[in-house]
Amino acid sequence: MPRLNWERVVSILLIAPAVIAIAVFVYGFIGWTAYASLTKWDQLLPDFTLIGFSNYQKLFDSSTLQGQRFQIDLRNTVTFTLLFLIACLVIGFLLALLLDQRIRGEGIFRSIYLFPMSISFIVTGVVWRWLLNPGGVELGSTGVNLLFDMLGLGFLKTGWYTDPKIGIMAVAIAATWQMSGYTMAMYLAGLRAIPYELREAARVDGASELQIVRRIILPLLQPVTLSAVIVLGHISLKIYDLIVAMTGPGIGFATDVPAYFMWDTTFRGNHFSRGAAIAIILLVMVAVLIVPYLVHSIRTEAEL
Amino acid sequence: MTTQTRELRRSIKPPFRWQRVVLYAVLVAFAVLYLMPVYVLVVTGMKSFAEVSLYRMWDPPSGLHFDSYAKAWFGSEAEGFRGLNVNFMNSVYLTIPATILSAMWGSINGYILAKWKFRGSNVLFPLLLFGMFIPYQSILIPLVQTLQKINIFGVRLYGSIPGLILAHVIYGIPITTLIFRNYYANVPTELIEASRIDGANIFGIYRHVLFPLSLPGFVVVMIWQFTSIWNDFLFAATITSNPEAQPITVGLNNLAGSYIVEWNVQMAGSLIAALPTLLVYIFLGRFFMRGLMAGSLKG
Numbered sequence A: 001m002p003r004l005n006w007e008r009v010v011s012i013l014l015i016a017p018a019v020i021a022i023a024v025f026v027y028g029f030i031g032w033t034a035y036a037s038l039t040k041w042d043q044l045l046p047d048f049t050l051i052g053f054s055n056y057q058k059l060f061d062s063s064t065l066q067g068q069r070f071q072i073d074l075r076n077t078v079t080f081t082l083l084f085l086i087a088c089l090v091i092g093f094l095l096a097l098l099l100d101q102r103i104r105g106e107g108i109f110r111s112i113y114l115f116p117m118s119i120s121f122i123v124t125g126v127v128w129r130w131l132l133n134p135g136g137v138e139l140g141s142t143g144v145n146l147l148f149d150m151l152g153l154g155f156l157k158t159g160w161y162t163d164p165k166i167g168i169m170a171v172a173i174a175a176t177w178q179m180s181g182y183t184m185a186m187y188l189a190g191l192r193a194i195p196y197e198l199r200e201a202a203r204v205d206g207a208s209e210l211q212i213v214r215r216i217i218l219p220l221l222q223p224v225t226l227s228a229v230i231v232l233g234h235i236s237l238k239i240y241d242l243i244v245a246m247t248g249p250g251i252g253f254a255t256d257v258p259a260y261f262m263w264d265t266t267f268r269g270n271h272f273s274r275g276a277a278i279a280i281i282l283l284v285m286v287a288v289l290i291v292p293y294l295v296h297s298i299r300t301e302a303e304l
Numbered sequence B: 001m002t003t004q005t006r007e008l009r010r011s012i013k014p015p016f017r018w019q020r021v022v023l024y025a026v027l028v029a030f031a032v033l034y035l036m037p038v039y040v041l042v043v044t045g046m047k048s049f050a051e052v053s054l055y056r057m058w059d060p061p062s063g064l065h066f067d068s069y070a071k072a073w074f075g076s077e078a079e080g081f082r083g084l085n086v087n088f089m090n091s092v093y094l095t096i097p098a099t100i101l102s103a104m105w106g107s108i109n110g111y112i113l114a115k116w117k118f119r120g121s122n123v124l125f126p127l128l129l130f131g132m133f134i135p136y137q138s139i140l141i142p143l144v145q146t147l148q149k150i151n152i153f154g155v156r157l158y159g160s161i162p163g164l165i166l167a168h169v170i171y172g173i174p175i176t177t178l179i180f181r182n183y184y185a186n187v188p189t190e191l192i193e194a195s196r197i198d199g200a201n202i203f204g205i206y207r208h209v210l211f212p213l214s215l216p217g218f219v220v221v222m223i224w225q226f227t228s229i230w231n232d233f234l235f236a237a238t239i240t241s242n243p244e245a246q247p248i249t250v251g252l253n254n255l256a257g258s259y260i261v262e263w264n265v266q267m268a269g270s271l272i273a274a275l276p277t278l279l280v281y282i283f284l285g286r287f288f289m290r291g292l293m294a295g296s297l298k299g
Helices: A006-036 A054-059 A065-099 A106-118 A121-131 A143-150 A167-193 A196-204 A209-220 A222-238 A241-246 A258-268 A272-301 B003-011 B017-046 B067-074 B085-115 B121-130 B137-149 B161-171 B173-185 B189-197 B202-213 B215-231 B234-239 B248-257 B263-295
Strands: none
Touching (some): A006 A272, A006 B085, A006 B137, A006 B161, A006 B202, A065 A167, A065 B017, A121 B017, A121 B248, A121 B263, A167 A241, A167 B017, A209 A222, A241 B248, A258 B137, A272 B121, A272 B137, B017 B067, B067 B085, B085 B202, B085 B248, B137 B161, B137 B234, B173 B215, B189 B202, B215 B248, B215 B263, B248 B263
């Protein structure tokens, strides 16, 4: 073991505050939340009497109200995540591909596709709530429905988030507007890293553009797709602000998600132990997605 | 470029004219789609109260009216709602110190993790990074409980801007440390060795070698933190229940959730809330991109 010199000690002392802060505020607090989820704390004042896993049981028991709500939430999360991921990946990839064709004004297009990322989900929610406000039957359409009317596309009109069947889809549209530019940027960076000669060689060999995309570009961009899925996936599991600003839980919890349920039941309903249980389930869902990715990135980056 | 490659380039069949036209048409169509909400945002805010109607949402304004912005900013005592001016300033008082503090802290952490590796630092780093992915719901209950108990020299942390600053600085450690660590990892070890030979110690190396090179790193980190703190809603809504201390996102959400506030005022308020980060994006977009890429771990 090397001699313990004073600089070694100082270096440890310099990193120590961050390590302690993360140990307490991330890991300690997660432990605290996990503990709280096992108690019967159900009013404003803490009550740390342990009752085992009954808070979790009730969330997965469809005979209880919270169980019914939580199951709707999980379904909504799955629907939302799928729609949001697929839309972001497809649109992002398409835009990147188009922008990679030596486009004049590429910078301007890129900025336009990307700017929604700099805005708060609250602003996005407020704006899209009005855009996707369907209007009434007697008074006429508003927002996007009105636009459809004006363009002669009236058959496309729907109730958007006011329709319990597709409510969560309307939220996914707003989220895609905000985040698809991010996938575009990631794919564009990936495309630029593919040597031009590779595509040129394929072209000389007589491959069609579609074949080049399918056989060369997509496989080479797989790591980018993986990163995008992980980043967007964890955002979508945690989605909360957008729901608050755009729709709230909706009729029959049509647009409710676990993150919203957690906040609602904890800080409005004072069901602290139930909120803690939802939070832990949410954490586990995110961890399943993130931990393998984190381990993998650290390994491949090697010798950190 | 050699003649040969130039020949090669020229031999590449230039795409048909109409293909280019379709290409640009698709790009423009998407641009219109992305800008559509901005059009409504700006146009609605500029309409006079007389011409504001949901059924004429897409019509251009008759002229420039700033009444909606004034109302969103100052509120209306007659109608009984608060303006966003207090919230906006709260966000400024929150975002600026929190951004500076977390950038400085991240720089120190990044320096140690990049250039003063110790046993276990390889394990420590991913453990640190995990903190930026967690759903904050999983730490919210203990955070509120803890902040409620802390009272430093009469400054209560729960319900106050200092409490929010603390939360953002601490939960900003992972991302700021990551960006600086990757940034400093690219500084050649030879530079550090050279300064060591000149007699510099751990502080001297930071002060004379790394810190002077840090400006781009600081810009990326500060833009990232500025944007995420300004746009944060979860911490703000949970920690500041007191309207006097609420940042802009909470103020806007209250404004938009109130049935007495007209929708044009809500739109004007949205633009006010979005403006600072939009301006940062417009003028410093390059660095914004780098932060984004770091956010996906590809530093």
